[in-house]
Amino acid sequence: EIVMTQSPAxxxxxPGERATLSCRASQSVVSNYLAWYQxxxxxxxxxxxxxxxxxxxxxxxxxxxxxxxxDFTLTISSLQSExxxxxxxxxxxxxxxxxxxxxxxxxxx
Amino acid sequence: xxxxxxxxxxxxxxxxxxSLTCTVSDGSISTYYWxxxxxxxxxxxxWIGYIYYSGRxxxxxxxxxRVTISVDTSKTQFSLRLSSVTAADTAVYYCARLPNSxxxxxxxxxxxxxxxxxxxx
Numbered sequence: 001e002i003v004m005t006q007s008p009a010x011x012x013x014x015p016g017e018r019a020t021l022s023c024r025a026s027q028s029v030v031s032n033y034l035a036w037y038q039x040x041x042x043x044x045x046x047x048x049x050x051x052x053x054x055x056x057x058x059x060x061x062x063x064x065x066x067x068x069x070x071d072f073t074l075t076i077s078s079l080q081s082e083x084x085x086x087x088x089x090x091x092x093x094x095x096x097x098x099x100x101x102x103x104x105x106x107x108x109x
Numbered sequence: 110x111x112x113x114x115x116x117x118x119x120x121x122x123x124x125x126x127x128s129l130t131c132t133v134s135d136g137s138i139s140t141y142y143w144x145x146x147x148x149x150x151x152x153x154x155x156w157i158g159y160i161y162y163s164g165r166x167x168x169x170x171x172x173x174x175r176v177t178i179s180v181d182t183s184k185t186q187f188s189l190r191l192s193s194v195t196a197a198d199t200a201v202y203y204c205a206r207l208p209n210s211x212x213x214x215x216x217x218x219x220x221x222x223x224x225x226x227x228x229x230x
Contacts, residue, residue, distance in 0.1 A: 033215040035216035044203055044220035045203075051216075090216070092216075097168070097169055098144075
């Protein structure tokens with residue numbers, strides 16, 4: 001199994017500031033098939049980033065993804081009130097399959 | 110706009126089989142992978158498995174012995190069966206679309222709203 005480790009577990013940031021979330025894989029992610037999701041309480045996750053750096057449809061450009069191999073980053077350039085949520089990374093491999101990180105909770109400072 | 114909707118019992122008895130169905134509306138079930146993902150209360154996301162419209166499947170190795178995912182293209186539905194359930198299987202179960210070619214390749218781009226399933230004796 002490819003283990004995805006997200007850090008920090010909780011991140012406290014003030015509105016308007018930049019947030020940087022990290023995701024590290026236990027082995028190289030094939031073809032950078034790495035995605036990021038946002039989840040708010042009581043809601044299904046929403047796709048933000050796929051292919052490590054491509055924004056999904058209707059995602060604001062303050063969200064950006066970067067990285068390759070085993071180290072990936074999600075950056076939110078200027079936090080809005082609606083951005084405080086839990087964020088998950090996810091990798092795809094044909095074998096043994098798909099795994100998620102444990103999540104980073106982004107909270108208001 | 111494709112929408113996904115999970116359906117099935119909200120309560121399953123210990124040792125029995127959990128069965129859920131996801132209906133794909135306003136779109137074709139062909140071309141994509143269709144997946145099940147779950148989330149225990151207060152915890153993270155766990156991928157269960159996916160199926161292609163042709164019937165080819167791939168399961169999480171940790172659940173493989175208990176999981177069956179099937180597809181009914183005529184009804185544009187796919188289903189999950191999880192056998193021998195215990196309290197550890199209590200979770201919100203989501204169905205989701207996984208593109209395998211163009212677009213958000215190998216990322217879950219459309220999700221159902223989720224359905225809570227509780228396992229109890």
